[in-house]
Amino acid sequence: MQEPSERGSRASRVGVFVCHCGTNIAGTVDVCRLVEYAGTLPGVALAREYKYMCSDPGQELIQQEIREHGLDRVVVAACSPCLHEKTFRTATAKGGLNAYHFQMVNIREHDSWVHEDKDAALEKAKDLVRAAVRRVRLHQALETKRASINPDVLVVGGGIAGIHAALTLANAGKHVYLVEREPTIGGHMAKFDKTFPTLDCAACILTPKMTAVKAHPNITLWTLSEVTRVEGYVGNYQVNVTRKPRYVLEDLCVGCLECIEACVYQQAKVLDEFNLGLGKRKPIYIPFPQAVPLLVVIDPETCIEFKSHKCKKTCVEICGERNAIDFEQQDRTETIEVGTIILGTGFKVFDARRIPYYGYGTYPNVYTSLELERLVNASGPTGGEVVLRDGRTPKSVGIIHCVGSRDAHTNRYCSRVCCMYSLKLAHLIKEKTEADVYNFYIDMRTPGKGFEEFYNRVAEEGLKLVRGKVADVYPEGNGDGRLVLQVEDTLLGMVRKVPVDMVVLSVGLEAQADAQEVRRMFNITCAGEGFFLERHPKLAPVNTFTDGIFLAGCCQSPKDIPDTVAQAGAAAAEALALIDAGSIEMEPNTAYVLEEVCSGCKTCIPMCPYSAISFLEDKKKAEINEVLCKGCGTCVAACPSGSIRQNLFEDEEIFEEIEGVLTYA
Amino acid sequence: MGTETTLVSEAPCEITLENFLEFPEGRKVLSCIQCGLCAGTCPYGDVMDYPPRRIIAMLRAGMLEKVFHSESLLNCVACYACMAKCPRDIRLTEVLLPLVKEEIFVHLPEVPPELQKALQNTLRYGNPMGESPRKRVAWTKTTDVPIPILGEMSRPVDVLWFVECYTSYHPRGQDNSRALAKIFNGLGIDFAILGNEEKCAGECARLVGEAGLFGTLQDYTMTLFRRYEGRFNRIVTSGAHAYDAFRYQYPALGFDYQVDHTMPFLFQHLEQLKPMLSRKLNYRVTYHDACCLGRHNGFYEEPRALLTAIPGVKLVEMTHNRINSICCGGGGGGMWLDTYYKAKGYERLSERRVKEAVATGADVLAISCPYEVSRFEDAAKVLGYDNKLVVRDISELLAEAMQS
Ligand SMILES: Cc1cc2nc3c(=O)[nH]c(=O)nc-3n(C[C@H](O)[C@H](O)[C@H](O)COP(=O)(O)OP(=O)(O)OC[C@H]3O[C@@H](n4cnc5c(N)ncnc54)[C@H](O)[C@@H]3O)c2cc1C
Numbered sequence A: 001m002q003e004p005s006e007r008g009s010r011a012s013r014v015g016v017f018v019c020h021c022g023t024n025i026a027g028t029v030d031v032c033r034l035v036e037y038a039g040t041l042p043g044v045a046l047a048r049e050y051k052y053m054c055s056d057p058g059q060e061l062i063q064q065e066i067r068e069h070g071l072d073r074v075v076v077a078a079c080s081p082c083l084h085e086k087t088f089r090t091a092t093a094k095g096g097l098n099a100y101h102f103q104m105v106n107i108r109e110h111d112s113w114v115h116e117d118k119d120a121a122l123e124k125a126k127d128l129v130r131a132a133v134r135r136v137r138l139h140q141a142l143e144t145k146r147a148s149i150n151p152d153v154l155v156v157g158g159g160i161a162g163i164h165a166a167l168t169l170a171n172a173g174k175h176v177y178l179v180e181r182e183p184t185i186g187g188h189m190a191k192f193d194k195t196f197p198t199l200d201c202a203a204c205i206l207t208p209k210m211t212a213v214k215a216h217p218n219i220t221l222w223t224l225s226e227v228t229r230v231e232g233y234v235g236n237y238q239v240n241v242t243r244k245p246r247y248v249l250e251d252l253c254v255g256c257l258e259c260i261e262a263c264v265y266q267q268a269k270v271l272d273e274f275n276l277g278l279g280k281r282k283p284i285y286i287p288f289p290q291a292v293p294l295l296v297v298i299d300p301e302t303c304i305e306f307k308s309h310k311c312k313k314t315c316v317e318i319c320g321e322r323n324a325i326d327f328e329q330q331d332r333t334e335t336i337e338v339g340t341i342i343l344g345t346g347f348k349v350f351d352a353r354r355i356p357y358y359g360y361g362t363y364p365n366v367y368t369s370l371e372l373e374r375l376v377n378a379s380g381p382t383g384g385e386v387v388l389r390d391g392r393t394p395k396s397v398g399i400i401h402c403v404g405s406r407d408a409h410t411n412r413y414c415s416r417v418c419c420m421y422s423l424k425l426a427h428l429i430k431e432k433t434e435a436d437v438y439n440f441y442i443d444m445r446t447p448g449k450g451f452e453e454f455y456n457r458v459a460e461e462g463l464k465l466v467r468g469k470v471a472d473v474y475p476e477g478n479g480d481g482r483l484v485l486q487v488e489d490t491l492l493g494m495v496r497k498v499p500v501d502m503v504v505l506s507v508g509l510e511a512q513a514d515a516q517e518v519r520r521m522f523n524i525t526c527a528g529e530g531f532f533l534e535r536h537p538k539l540a541p542v543n544t545f546t547d548g549i550f551l552a553g554c555c556q557s558p559k560d561i562p563d564t565v566a567q568a569g570a571a572a573a574e575a576l577a578l579i580d581a582g583s584i585e586m587e588p589n590t591a592y593v594l595e596e597v598c599s600g601c602k603t604c605i606p607m608c609p610y611s612a613i614s615f616l617e618d619k620k621k622a623e624i625n626e627v628l629c630k631g632c633g634t635c636v637a638a639c640p641s642g643s644i645r646q647n648l649f650e651d652e653e654i655f656e657e658i659e660g661v662l663t664y665a
Numbered sequence B: 001m002g003t004e005t006t007l008v009s010e011a012p013c014e015i016t017l018e019n020f021l022e023f024p025e026g027r028k029v030l031s032c033i034q035c036g037l038c039a040g041t042c043p044y045g046d047v048m049d050y051p052p053r054r055i056i057a058m059l060r061a062g063m064l065e066k067v068f069h070s071e072s073l074l075n076c077v078a079c080y081a082c083m084a085k086c087p088r089d090i091r092l093t094e095v096l097l098p099l100v101k102e103e104i105f106v107h108l109p110e111v112p113p114e115l116q117k118a119l120q121n122t123l124r125y126g127n128p129m130g131e132s133p134r135k136r137v138a139w140t141k142t143t144d145v146p147i148p149i150l151g152e153m154s155r156p157v158d159v160l161w162f163v164e165c166y167t168s169y170h171p172r173g174q175d176n177s178r179a180l181a182k183i184f185n186g187l188g189i190d191f192a193i194l195g196n197e198e199k200c201a202g203e204c205a206r207l208v209g210e211a212g213l214f215g216t217l218q219d220y221t222m223t224l225f226r227r228y229e230g231r232f233n234r235i236v237t238s239g240a241h242a243y244d245a246f247r248y249q250y251p252a253l254g255f256d257y258q259v260d261h262t263m264p265f266l267f268q269h270l271e272q273l274k275p276m277l278s279r280k281l282n283y284r285v286t287y288h289d290a291c292c293l294g295r296h297n298g299f300y301e302e303p304r305a306l307l308t309a310i311p312g313v314k315l316v317e318m319t320h321n322r323i324n325s326i327c328c329g330g331g332g333g334g335m336w337l338d339t340y341y342k343a344k345g346y347e348r349l350s351e352r353r354v355k356e357a358v359a360t361g362a363d364v365l366a367i368s369c370p371y372e373v374s375r376f377e378d379a380a381k382v383l384g385y386d387n388k389l390v391v392r393d394i395s396e397l398l399a400e401a402m403q404s
């Protein structure tokens, strides 16, 4: 760090390099005249132009000129620093200067691309170059720092995304903490019977992965757990995980399930969450037969012991010597240190009650697609029989696509998987009931490997496809529970009223209800529709804007299982790349406190979005952690005594730049 | 950059079918996904050759001319069902349909006589029934409470009560007005009416595509409001269509009064109203959501809250309620097309609605739009339900529950 008094001296051998960027810049800005002008600026030793400055010969030119002409500062006028600042800093360093004795001017995005008047564009380029030259003459030598990367990884969410990412990392020898808030891992996929497009059994392909997670020596699996605090930075995160009581001790329970049988409740009476309320469970239960971990859990809301403390506790009796049941269990918080984090928190399905005219919640024979997944599932509440609530087998079923998708009143986006799973459900319902199945769709969207073929196959099975968005669902009126679907068949150009026994709403995928809280905790961003935002939609699809935090699966956007698994693998690979590099370079543009000026007023401390500022109680001064500081400059502007300064954004540098831009040449 | 400024200043101020695509509301039709939800939900979708979806398809194919020669939109009762549900939020009932309807009327060999008469009456007498404008205030002589008339007063009032036509002339509409007078009086509302100077606010003329007639009525009423500038603070009306016109159409002419329909207005006074509702009414009531009030303005719960505030009232819902309510058939000119519909063999919507009301087992069909009382009473009579079901405006029920 430099004292301000040392900052007066100006470098005097600046080299200015102007890029044509083919015709991108040169087509609008007269590069030759710009170079001519730059050569006349005070302190400039030389000005050159080149067709593509970022090319190897371009970079070579910079290095060569530094050496031959003894340049002490470099200015490159070209494209956005987002693209090539690093390139030219490296070239500057290779030429023998400090990499930060460099300033970049954007005469493409800020000039040639946005202006048509060539003379004015040239004037603007001159202003920008003049400002950069004045600024760079004050630049100080800075050093990049490196932060080490803790090789342990946190994976949040135990759906197929989290499971796949955790296994990939664990197989690569990294230690993974997998945190899942439900009593079991598996996510939505664990609820399905078959999966499109191959119709392979979901359990057959998922269960082995779930048990592998449990058995893996490199994975610490915490269910009924949630992350409650995240601090630190890439490579060095400190995380608190709150583990909610299961009321059954994990290391003592052997999974014999005798306690469930023994519960004083003879009958299962509580609506069962895993089956979306279509089945019943006891207060002591396992979510489903293949749950991982296969441990019972007690629900304190319905267990008599929790309500009255007067239960006979037949469960404890039967558990006997194993002593695995503990009604006194409390929340516990574990603190872990990890270097990277993968979020795989998945989605929730659209609440069909928000579209009142489809009658979900009003008419018992209206179901959501997820409920149907449970009904067709052999381990579901009906043992895989598709029956109505009154036990009858439906003779006709209407599946309504796009419920809560592609709709300005709910979600504008397409949920991507609903057309395919609707076809899958149609096939399964037909297979199990021989019912007439109608699919009411707007556009049939089947882009994916083997998807169109699947559509073809199911269509030939005798689906009744109706192109039109159902407008109204109402009871037929004779009290037999049949429902009429009113729809324009847009291909026939006529309004049809189709009576069915069962309606299935193909609900869309939405961001989790707590996505905003999770986003804040992990200091990442959500896109408009609520899903976590990737750093770049094409080139950084699993990265976030926070280094070291990656996304996988439906928490980023609706997608099917193949895409989820691919993304989970990519997220694991990104984490591995960081871990194996061992350390990461940090930008030196951090803020620092001039201790002798700081009055200890603490104004800056709550302002910092990265919690990088702490208060030194002994000295009564603020201190900035260089590694945490992202160089946003908030504290610099906020400090009432002007005692916070920032590397690369020193007051003098900024004033020079402003004056440079405003001095009319 | 220069072009931007010129674009703004040259922007057409009135939306027509020709300049449709220059407006954001117009450009929206380009995003139509041809899902047919509009046709499927339309109460007359099954009898229209060109329901909204096909109109848009024709427009985009440059074949709208053909639609002008059909009678399709004579069946549009401007019920906002298509617009409320359209997944692309296309302003069908508000913008596209009235414009197309206007053209259809231009090309129509003969406007159905009943409608023709109503429009002529409105132009000539300021009300569709053809009643004498001088008798507009006649009903005020039949109330127990005095009804002040703004033009005859020297002091300003808080509320200008815009009475509207059916509630001035129709015997059952007058019941509604008398009830409202009683409630206003009980609440101590400082109000006055326009008296014989008042004319139809014009919304239905607009929705049958009679933009010219609407303009005339709008100009007239605006001039009246200007004349009484400073003499009242806000406007309250029981006319659901008048409310719509004031809220959405009049502001273009500089109208900036606070305007309330009586339902939300009385709802704002609910706490004050409750202790006054001391008479128990043992009715089983079902409520018909008026299209303008519910679907267009989102007042679904206010009327229901008023009803359930009445001691003894049991509220039951029809199959189609709130956003899914079925129009009484009176909007967009439907009020005066019953003979035409009958000749074509179409079901009357008021009858469809009354059947649903009867199916709930209700003995009162509660309403909040002045068109409905005569339509539903008539439908109940035709269906032979008139001894089973009575039609009452919510204001009437409230007044009845007030011990006099
Ligand atoms: C009805 C239906 C049928 C489908 N059928 C198919 C099909 O046949 N084929 C196919 O390829 N795709 C299908 N899909 C899509 C499939 O469900 C998804 O691709 C897949 O489930 C995405 O996995 P995920 O891990 O990203 O999310 P999820 O499965 O949602 O898993 C997320 C996990 O994270 C946990 N979690 C969430 N928040 C937190 C938190 N804050 N802390 C800790 N844990 C948390 C959740 O409890 C859950 O276990 C279907 C979707 C639906 C709705």
Ligand code: SF4
Pocket (backbone or CB within 6 Å): B031, B032, B033, B034, B035, B036, B037, B038, B039, B052, B053, B056, B082, B085, B086, B087, B088, B089, B090, B092
């Ligand atoms: S409901 Fe809207 S999007 Fe669908 S066809 Fe009608 S206008 Fe088009």
Ligand code: SF4
Pocket (backbone or CB within 6 Å): B038, B041, B042, B043, B044, B045, B052, B075, B076, B077, B078, B079, B080, B081, B082, B083, B092, B093, B097
């Ligand atoms: S406003 Fe009502 S009647 Fe008119 S087209 Fe739309 S749904 Fe049909």
